[in-house]
Amino acid sequence: MTFKISSKELSKKSTIVVEVSEDSLMMVRKRGRQALPADYWDFIPKDQQEEEDGLMKPRRRVLSHAQVHYLLKDVDPEFIKKFIQNVDSIFLNCFPVTPNSHRVTEITHRSSNSQRLIFDERTRLYKRLVDFRGVANELSSHLFQEKPSNEDNELILALTRNKDPVSNMSGLRYMKNVLLGKRNDHCFRMVLTGNPSLKLSEIGIPCPVAERLQIAEQLNKWNEERLKACCNLRILEKGEICIRREGTLVRIHHNEKIRLGDIIYRPLNNGDIVLINRPPSIHQHSFIALSVKVLPVSSSVSINPLICSPFRGDFDGDCLHGYVPQSINTRVELSELVSLNRQLINGQSGRNLLSLSHDSLSAAYLVNGDGVLLNLYEMQQLEMFCPNRSPSPAIIKAPLLSNPVWTGKQLFSMLFPPELDYGFSPSDLVIRNGELITSSEGSSWFRDADGNLFESLIKNCRGKVLDFLHGAQEVLCEWLSMRGMSVSLLDLYLTPDSNSRKNMMDEIFYGLQETELTCNFKQLMVDSFCDFLAGNNEEIDGFVGFDFERMCYEKQRSAAVNQASVDSFKQVFRDIQNLSYKYANKDNSLLTMFKAGSKGNLLKLVQHSMCLGLQRSVVPLSFRFPPKLSCSEWNDLKSQGLTQSGDDSVESAKNFIPYAVIESSFMTGLNPLECFVHSVTSRDSSFSDHADLPGTLSRRLMFFLRDLCASYDGTVRNAYGGQVVQFSYGSDKGTSTATSFANEIQSQGSILPDGTGGQPVGSLSACAISEAAYSALDQPISLLETSPLLNLK
Template structure:
């Protein structure tokens, strides 16, 4: 059943589902409540009526969903989906989605919209006196193609069918026109710059929108069917925000790493690389043709006259210089690149300076020229595409063939096959060298008969990950040399190689796969089958036949299953087995089970960081409760240096350094990390290489976990070992040998129970257990036989005590085994004999076999029981060695590091404990505190993102670290971590928690607790129709300084500030100067005016008052002032000196109770204007001024005002001087005040 909305404008809206009907009833509750209130007898039913309507709404919603048969189901997933679709998602009629195509003729900040689409997309304009004529003209033109348009007048929607029907105050809904701004993005929007505002250009095209190909980089798209979403802004504030915040000219540099957001790419990048070559020359005809597309004029030719060529020649570097702004300087000395005054003097045969990087020419242009650089880049693209069209560039099979003839191709193929043989040999040699049983292997190779060892060696390699990693690394080292053979055979004009070297498309490894061989193939895990010696169907069938017969007859290299080597290339073709192996290793590794991780991380990071913004006091705060996360959004070089001196930065410095007040820095940081996470999908996942994406995920989930696993610590070797040759290597082996556990079972080769005649004088059991140990094993483990015996006795004694004497007592000795003489093994084997005391029990032999032998074999003879594994590895940022020590789960989280330190006491000098740390961030916090954990988290996060290939700005990484640790404890990226963090900060946000996970449970728990949600977050505000509390919608408060200026009612402040002038007395004698000051002193300060109404704050003065009067040139005591900056032609400060000296002279010139003369009185009245309480002092008017003293300071003189009503009051001339000085500069006034009241 459909219900039409009665208040809809235009077409009637129909509601088809039960939820919408329930919400409609809730909206109509207000009208029914008013009806109830009119009748007192029905007021009691109002609350029950509201409750019933809300209950109907909840029952109909997906928060309380049920199956068709009435059985309840879990509401976690369905409720969250409903929140996303109904509450969080916003629908609009002013949006579109269309396939994008490339058009290099469109400007960078434009987007081509089909005419049919532009006519159906409406944008609202408010009609006023300024645009009435323009909008009427536009309306009249559109009425030629459409029957009617719409406008809103006095809140009512009206139809416009006639010309000039619009009036002032109307809201006109017109079709999209040229120049209108629209917001576009290509989902998923994984970083900040995936949202761009472009200007509309209506084109006569159909079914597609067109953009400039250079704009593909920020959108992370291409032209293979990708779609763009567009949104039409309707309000004036939204259009202003689009223009000022997300316009292409407002985000020229990538906020993630500082690279240029748009740069040359694809065809234009190849053309620029070819054009800037040293052997490229252009004729006059070509230069004149291309000059039409250049912003500058043609320079003087490089070659005036050339044999067999009539006209002068220009170099390609000269043509490229015509595309650059005049006066630009750009140099890279290490690469021999020099551009002076817009002229390319020298350029290397490389394209690093043309690509999108922090050190490229276009990044420099954007930093120096801003919006103008876009015009230069657009002109460059147009010219370079035209040059490439003139020159020509095509790709064919001959470019993949690489060699110029059949002989060279054959020779290259043979060289590649020899290289692959060498790589596989290097892989096997590395396996042999790292195998601890290499001596036995060499002996078996000499005999060439023992195939059983080959089988055991295969099983050993399959279970030893470190040996497999080292062997694969050896293969890759040789294979990299194979790839470089391309340069020996390829011709210089190869189009594929030009595209690779320019950075436009492809890579050398991809070209090698196309033309040479596919090479090494690694699977995400080991292959589920064994790889035959040769990858062909015949060898596959042969191996299967052997496996059905005798499995041990297969050689070692035939049984490997963790890598494969494909010797064919795509050009040659692959057989079915090669194609299958490549599909498993090369194609399936890029995605799979990790494909959903970046999206999950992006969503969680948004909940953590989206509410952080830069407040107007320079601090970084959260929209929830204005919690301070950072005191300043800037970064200093001392962050990563532990011995750095801390610096105190004032708020003025912060605002001056970073003026992006209100900026959503939390969302910027979250988008940068999420973009790096999506970039991690580009790295293949296999069993021998660590996934950078999984490493990033592990770092972000740094909080306390419910399930505890193994604990690991990183031990960094001491710097003192570098004094010795191979000091780090020997030190690492020593630490590993000391910590690594060795069980007695790992040393024993043979265990046998012999019957021996017991001695009569000793009560020893006749059953003796013999353990045979190789002397070579004891030598490698650095163990003595007696130490092994002592460990066995110690461990057995403890176990016997726990058994309460059930186990028999043992006698453990070293003795000669009679069986060793028969096999001539006495010199290579040690025998440890174990005998029990005589017991009456008949089950003594069974006890020895079932219990005693197992206890002895599980005895730890070396190392520490809590240590599970010790691995030697290189540090990420250097070539120094470190050790990763893995502890068992039984070791508690809080004590595992202290246990490891206690175990390392004998080798304490070999370890740098200042650099060593637990591997887990939460363990580091538990052991060393929040400061050490913060630094380790920041370092790990930077290392993980760099491993993916993303270099993120340091301030964004710091923002993430500060957000995770704002409570003094690291909270991981999880539902529990977010809840704990907000509870610690006393933040109540049940709606945000419900949007994060389990909406039903969160709403129910919030209702039970009576929680209140102020909807302070961005997501909360947008979901409920409020303006987001960041950016332009952020809190802006005007703070009242509580200082009310005291101004005379008869004079304007501007008149006071502009009618003052400086008059400095000429150098005369002290008496003449004093008399001149008394008679002609006029302190009219010519104070310079500024935009803010006061003197410049940047002028800092050093003022020194001399106590004694200076008689040089007849001057009295003066005020010496020196400027730290360039002297200005303003003498205002000199008037302060004259004012101070003249008033002071007047005070001492007249006798006590003497009345000053009329001229001095006028000077004093002029000075009194700068007194902070001049209105109170003057009162009804001044009749006379005389010399007196203050009642509390009888020994000091002051001026006494005699008012017309007979009252008297004193005033200090020093306050007048300070007031005049503060009008010049607040800092200058404070300095003068200190000098007057503390020095004079």
């Protein structure tokens, strides 16, 4: 017996047919019967309509919907779940209907202001379904009399393959296609670029985009002249405008028909508030309300680079989502709750949310160095961006100077408010009455360390923090452009001359040799070499005696020996990293950015300029590396493996832990085997292998903690049912400087939200961990340093 579908075309009658196979008929005829038994088809309920139409054949039955349901309702549910992906396609117990608001389009006649409704194709299909009068088997062919569209054919093809496109759609694609794909005139999504000339609380919107985005504003005596001028311009451009009068959408062709009280949909102007977000939103400061600045550009939105840190974004193709508020209440809430000047303190860490970064941070580090002098022309140029006047020159007359000069510390003092008093003990920094008195080398006091400069500004000069950051950025970037700073291959060369380079490479070579000897000594102390030290040495795996090749072999065979070698290499490799400070040129741009904290990683610099060092992976391999990383050694190792292939112990079947030390660097070049070793050992520590970890961690934590909130009695409860999860929220408060600073700002009636009473503490806790995971993605994974990302994993 065979079941099959008569047709896959939606416009035809799609039915299931069951018929008797030819083999079964032959067996019946061999038994002396010319036809099937009379009760052969009794397992199928009789269909009166099919009997009346005369469609019944001796060896074939056309099944109706009711007959199919009767046959499948007694099938084991576990069998259906195992072999059928979309169970809803079998038993359709209800017919989902799209809401009317999604199927109705409101349009206005050109000749009058009245409205009419237009229904789409789905409404006509629903009407056919309701008005149908006939038998059940004719229903499908009645509904789809017209030729199906391409979208219908694609949907049918997906259903026939047992795939549900909606259920299989990922969360990100669902957001883009279903939610963000519903375009309107109140939101946008564009590529992000940087613009240091913008204020920190501003966002640059392209002029064509600002003209398309609409914001609702009610016409009154105060804004009548401005809004009518805007309406006149829109009528001249498009011939009509849409307004809302008493809750009804009205099209206006003449400006005289506008009345007071009408809601006008005008384009975005300078000063309007928009809500900005860059997905994924991993912490509470991912949503910021910014002020609009319309710019004569056409391709992207732009923000000040200093506010990239709350968005966790950069300018390599990231996209921003913007939402235009339509009511006055919404605009007030955005200004009072999520505007930038209300989020200066990070609610998770208690530290400042914004600080200097990138070019401005490097310039601040350089300008506070000893020996930075500015002449009169440079001070006049930089004074245009400073809020305060320039002081008297520090050096009026000197033998080698023809004109008075100012120091870099004086330039930095011109940015401070006159009433600022600040001290930072780790750097011996003292600021009195807005003047920088003393400071040592270092940039931690204007970064995000505990007790930094911006925490003092937030505490003492709360309303001037954004102005200070913007002014400091303008002055420092202007000074850096006047001084000049670029990175070249000479910075990767590190040393100022070839002799210094040779001495540095010799020290690295001898350091690696010392590391190798240390590894061998520690290897002898492992338990597996107790027999050798006791004099009971035996031949193992074809190796005779105790030589360098045997030691290299044991490092890749034993996990304990391998780990001992790694521990000894860590100590020497830190000394190799310190050689970069010893031999590097004083004006090295890479080290300058690294010391300032704006960019760079010392481990990457060592790998590019000095040596790659230890290469090891925790993933076992079926082969081992030769003692020396050269093509000839690799060929000899392969030939040894071929000659030993007939032994009982085949080397290819063994598990080896990859271990090798590469003495070359990326700048000097790698041979083919060194490049292969580096590729094999760095696969497990690459960015792509762990990029999905923060997102997965955030989704799972948010799923379990999103319903937890702080009650007004101090307990943490579930939002549904009020079950107590924690009796006292925040009972284990820390005593760090950041916590005390946040509590002090909170006690002053401040910009920090209250930590109790309705706060979503469960979501905030999930964000605290997921934010750390996203931040750990920027840190390289190395054997010599503990990876926060792998610890979280």
